[in-house]
Amino acid sequence: MRYSKFFIPSLKEDPKEAAIKSHRLLLRAGYIRQISGGIYAYLPLGFKALKKLENLIREEMNSAGAIEISMPFVQPLELWRQSGRDEDYGRELLRFKDRQDRDFCLAPTYEEAITDLVKKNIRSYKELPLILYQVHLKFRDEIRPRYGLMRAKEFIMKDAYSFDINEEGLDKSYKIMKNAYERIFKRLGFEFRFIKADSGEIGGSFSEELMVFSEYGEDKVVVCSNCGYSASFDDAEWAKEYHESLGSCRQPRMTKLFTPDKKSVEDVSEYLKIDKACFAKTIIYESEKGFIAAMVRGDHEVNEHKLKKATGIKDLTLAKEEDVERITGSPCGFAGPFRLHGINLIIVDEEITAQEYWITGANEKDAHMANVKPDRDFTPDIVAKIRNIGDGDMCLRCASRLSVKNTIELGHIFKLGEKYSLTMDAKFLDESGASKNFVMGCYGIGVGRTLQALVEIFSDENGINLPVCISPFIVCVVSLNTGDEKIVSLADRIYNDLLKAGNDVLYDDRKLSAGVKLKDVDLIGIPLKIIIGNKTIKDGKYELAIKKTGKREFYDNLDDLYNKVTTLVKTEFLNMI
RNA sequence: CGGGACGUGGCGCAGCUCGGUAGCGCACUUGCUUCGGGAGCAAGGGGUCGCUGGUUCAAAUCCAGUCGUCCCGACCA
Structure with missing residues (x-):
């Protein structure tokens, strides 16, 4: 191709709307252009790279025995009413009417369409197992699209769906797809892990996310470089290690310390020359169950996801400053777990009960309290793991040090089971002539996002550096x-x-x-x-x-x-x- | 949806505080010279200052509304 006859509108300067490297480069190199928030055009270079990526994925899907189809991007809302997701999906589902006033939507995913298709065309167990896939548009009316193709409203996804006669069959199909994913992402040169995940909107019993390590990833994953353990930031397990509290602090009652203007654990620790791990901090939250106090060790952070899980709370926000002042009777920064007004629940991290004495806020201006003892000076209502895991925590399996890494989610594979075949009444006849629901799985790869992840990970500020197999020109x-x-x-x-x-x-x-x-x-x-x-x-x-x-x-x-x-x-x- | 920022030739920005002629760099057009890491000279073209309304003799500038874009939070491939 002659450059002079091609269309590569490259940009000399960084476009102001792009915040991360890959988004800047895709725009500057003339790969993509934004048409509207979260909606992009692929220009010739981007389109060529995209097609090569799609074809690489196709090769692996085909060799895994999956069969390519294409389903409609515009779908009758009726399908979504059948599965009940018309309501579940909420405002992410873009709805509209045609000229006959019938309800339609843009497909945010294709479980309904594929279930309907297979239900109407597969009768017998003899035709199973079946894995169908497509590389196609999806549309989700995202609350906040950002970072170019990373989180677009309209995006390209490879989605595959497996249909089996029972759970064992599903396990097999699942494994076949997982292996195909491993081949795809190895070929692309990514460093990645499968991480057990919440199944979210799509539902089902079990799912794993394919996470690629990248400095600018939006998700966090905990990994052990020694034994290979990996888990999501919110679910990762670690080995408990107890910190020795200061011997001289052990006293039969609490001792007040003068700490003028020292509000953060950092400041107090420096001022008193005592390790941050000897402190326990008390954080006040507001929730639908009223105000609650959460305690973690001074060198740790509260994980709100774990806090919600442990308390059964859905809406959780940090209490406002004036509420903290009313509850503790002191300015912010001096909160302790005792003599609190209007607190409905005290939840403490398990490390708090594992150690005898703590330094906490004194609920008094310019004062902290030493020798604070759980169950003597305050009574926890709930003891649970509520703190963030951090770099340097100990691996539960091999006692090595764990590290927290940023990742980008590029794939998600699910065992759906009978979730959709039940609600949509999709059945086949088994060997004995009995009517049974399909046992399903679904397997997605964000194709556009993968392209951008390649750019993000393999490029420098001078330019894009795609793998040879994806690069628009060699x-x-x-x-x-x-x-x-x-x-x-x-x-x-x-x-x-x-x-x-x-x-x-x-x-x-x-x-x-x-x-x-x-x-x-x-x-x-x-x-x-x-x-x-x-x-x-x-x-x-x-x-x-x-x-x-x-x-x-x-x-x-x-x-x-x-x-x-x-x-x-x-x-x-x-x-x- | 809550919090913040920004909309001025194609792109990046200045001008707005203090109302009065719309400006800079790059890009573009023509000519000549250059030609190994974003060339030089000369001559040119292009903007109802996001939109609507208000204040004013006069609005890019002040006020109100509206639309768009981006960033931070809850969701997701």
Whole structure:
């Protein structure tokens, strides 16, 4: 493809609306453009990369025995009434009417459509198991779309659905899909883990999320580098380690300490020269069950997700400053667990009851209290794990140190069981002629999000760096001086030779200065470039630059150059498989 | 939905506090010179200042409303 005849509107400056690297690069490199909040157009480069990614996924789905179909993006709302999700899905489901005043919606997912399709067309156990998939649009009217393709309202997803005669069959299908996912994400070069997850809106009995490690990920995962244990930030387990409280602090009653203006644990710890782990902090929350107090060790943080679970509370927010002042009788920053007014519940982290003496706030301005003893000076109503896990906590399995990593969720696989086949009355006849519900699974990959994750993880600020198997072009021929006959005809020839050899090649024949062209190739992320300029003619050597390594190689004749390109492409592909 | 910020040629921004001629860089067009990492000179084109209403002799600027975009929270691939 000649650059001059193609459409790559690259941007020199960072667009102001993009907050993260991958979003900036996709816009700057002319891969995508926003049409409306959370709604994007794929430009030629983005579209080519997207198609390559989709096809890689197709290869693995097909080889796993899944069969590709395509279901309607616009669906009758009636389908959603059948499953009951018309109400469950809420405002994320975009609804509208056609000219006959019938209700429709844009598909946020396809369980209803596929269940309906299979229900009407599969009669017998002999036709099972069946795994169908599609690569298709979805629309969710997100509350807050952001970060480009990472969280768009309209997005492309690969979704597969398995139909089995029983749970064992489902387990098998699930495993087949999980293996396919492992192959896909290995080929893409990602570092990833499957993490057990809440099944959320889609429902079902069991699900795992495919999480890819990335500094800018929105989710947190806890991993042990030694034994490979991994779990979501909210569910991860760790080994208890008890901190020795200060011996000199053990007293038969509480002792008041003067701590002028020292409000945070940090400040007090520094002021008193006592380890933060010897403190217990008391946090006041407001909830539908009234005000509650939660306690964790001074060097830990309350995990609101765990707090909600342990208390059965749904709406939880930090209490307002004036409420804290009323409840504790002191300014914010000096709260302790005793003599609280209007607290309905005291919940403490299990580490609080495991240690005898604590330093807490004194519920008095400029004062903290030492020798605070659980069950003597205050009485917890609930003892539970309510603190965040942190870097350095001990692994429950192997006693190594755990670390918390940011991740991006790129896939989610579910064992649905009979959830949809029951509500939608989808049945087949088994061996004995009895009518049975399909046992289902569903398996998603956010394709657009995966493309952006590749950009996020493998690129630098100079440009995109997609894996060779996804990159829109493999090699770019850059002709530096378009006014020079010799250079132009040499560049033309190399371009045509590479094209004939079956390479995906871009030819930058634009009449622009060298700097602009070289910057553009780096930005749009073509893995190999062949640079042809005066130097080429003068030295009689052909230059190949490899983006990934930054290396430049020189060849005496064209055949050597072509051979190198071919081997590089082949080995790069091999490395990815 | 709650909290915050921003809307001025294609892109990035200044001007707004203190009302009075709409400006800068890049991009674009033409010509000449350049040609190995975002070239130089010269000449040009392009904006009802998001929209609506109000205040005023006069509004990009002040006021109200509205729409859009982005960021922070609860949801998700």
